[in-house]
Each structure stands twice: as structure tokens, then as C-alpha cells.
Amino acid sequence: MNRKALVAQIRAKKSVLCVGLDTDPQKIPAHLHNEADPVFAFNKAIIDETHSYAVAYKPNLAFYESEGLSGWRSLERTMDYLNEKYPEVFTIADAKRGDIGNTSQRYAKAFYESFNFDSITVAPYMGSDSVKPFLGYPEKWLILLALTSNPGGSDFQLKNLAHGGPLYQEVLNESKKWASDEEMMYVVGATKAEFLRDIRRIVPNHFLLVPGVGAQGGTVDEVMEFGMAKEDAGLLINSSRGILYADSGEAFAEAAAREARVLQEQMRKFL
Numbered sequence: 001m002n003r004k005a006l007v008a009q010i011r012a013k014k015s016v017l018c019v020g021l022d023t024d025p026q027k028i029p030a031h032l033h034n035e036a037d038p039v040f041a042f043n044k045a046i047i048d049e050t051h052s053y054a055v056a057y058k059p060n061l062a063f064y065e066s067e068g069l070s071g072w073r074s075l076e077r078t079m080d081y082l083n084e085k086y087p088e089v090f091t092i093a094d095a096k097r098g099d100i101g102n103t104s105q106r107y108a109k110a111f112y113e114s115f116n117f118d119s120i121t122v123a124p125y126m127g128s129d130s131v132k133p134f135l136g137y138p139e140k141w142l143i144l145l146a147l148t149s150n151p152g153g154s155d156f157q158l159k160n161l162a163h164g165g166p167l168y169q170e171v172l173n174e175s176k177k178w179a180s181d182e183e184m185m186y187v188v189g190a191t192k193a194e195f196l197r198d199i200r201r202i203v204p205n206h207f208l209l210v211p212g213v214g215a216q217g218g219t220v221d222e223v224m225e226f227g228m229a230k231e232d233a234g235l236l237i238n239s240s241r242g243i244l245y246a247d248s249g250e251a252f253a254e255a256a257a258r259e260a261r262v263l264q265e266q267m268r269k270f271l
Helices: 003-013 030-034 038-050 069-085 101-114 128-134 151-155 167-175 190-202 220-227 252-268
Strands: 017-021 054-059 090-097 119-122 141-147 184-188 208-210 235-239
Touching: 003 054, 017 038, 017 090, 017 252, 030 038, 038 054, 038 069, 038 252, 054 069, 054 235, 069 090, 090 101, 101 119, 101 128, 119 128, 128 141, 128 167, 141 167, 141 190, 167 190, 184 190, 190 208, 190 220, 208 220, 220 235, 220 252, 235 252
Parallel strands: 017 054, 017 235, 054 090, 090 119, 119 141, 141 184, 184 208, 208 235
Antiparallel strands: none
């Protein structure tokens, strides 16, 4: 998906909501375990009820990999369903990959080609040669970890370098030379909203994928106020648990839609 198509969807839905499909078999409603593929049945229901409010879906790969072959099949079925039924939505493989060049090439092939994701999250620690294999795919996006929402993110990301400035700013300054804002985004946690002004000075127009809204304590208003780009909104705000597990009964999908709508209405004010 190119930037123009993504922005068109944001404008049409008045939303920058990304629904994180962090589907835990132990947390899905009990009645779904009678289905042949409980994880896919859960994802399908969530997608069908929330797609009017969401512009993106982000399966977290750990929740699928941990289930072995059955998890990979659930992921494949989920992606096939999204691409066939709702091709207008943006899809993110939350994989946080990043390795030496030839390994990164295979990761890129796996998620861009085999699963047909629009994008993949990548760790920058091993440098440009581990990141560049994810670039160059037409209408595919690299989403680079910059400033994460977990408490331990400050162990390294906020450390000041010898020449001044924190490490996350060095990641932004160096990596923005690798790709344009038509093919690279950044992960910036919502719980670090106070840093968004500084981030926007460095990358004024790149899209930011912002996790941490809801269960982790981040707020939509702060992210929208300080994180919007000069052009095209430039945000995808992710919510996972707050939407997925809004209800544990048979009306779980309807409850998820209500939570998604609440977030979308908060976003609408800024769009």
C-alpha cells in the first residue's frame, strides 16, 4: 500500500486506529474453542466488527509463533482474510526482526511475499546493512523501532551519547538517510508522548506507529496533539488488549467495536 492510499483511508474513516491482533488462545472466549481454528475465528470476528473504525491491523508474531504450526496457519488465514475481504486496510507484521543482510532478506521475503503484509517492524541495532534488505519492495514499508513504550526502553534508548543527545535521536537522524517517508515509518511508544515534539523536529513527515494507548497508559489526545505530522496526519495509533478483550463472552466482538469507536471518536476531533 502506498502513502496516498493509506492517507485516503485515514481521511475517509476519520481515524488513525490500528488494532493489534495480539491474540492469546488462553484469553479468547471459551465458546470459540469449539471452532476448528479458534484464533482465526476470534480474529475474523474482531476484524468484521472493527474495520469501520480501524485503518490498520497489526498481528504480533509472538502470539502466533508460540503456537507452532497451528499458529502459523492461523496467521496465514488471518492475512488471507484481510487481504481478500478488506484490502483497503494497512497490515503490519509486528515481528521486530533485524539480522545480518542475507537473513533479513529472507525475513523480508517471508512477510512481504509469503504472507503479503504491507509492512514489518524492524530493530535497528545491527545497523544499515541489516535494515536495507527490507527496503525496495514496491508499496511495502519498513517500520523501525525508535522509542518504545516499555519501561526498560530507557535502559538504552534514552542514554545520552558522548557527543550529546539520546540514542533514540541518533537512530532517527541516521536512519532517515536510508529511506524516504514514502517507505519508512517509526515506532514511538504512546507512554513517551512528551518526546513527540522532539521526534517531529527530526522526522516531520514520517508516519509514526504509536503503541501503548489504553492498557499501557498512553492517551489518544496527547499523541494526536504532539505527534501529528505537518502533512497527512502521519500517525497510526495502536490499541490491542483494550479492544480485543473488552468482553469475554459471546458478545466479545461487539464490545471490541464499541471500544474501537470510542478511540476513533477521540481521533476524529483532530482529523
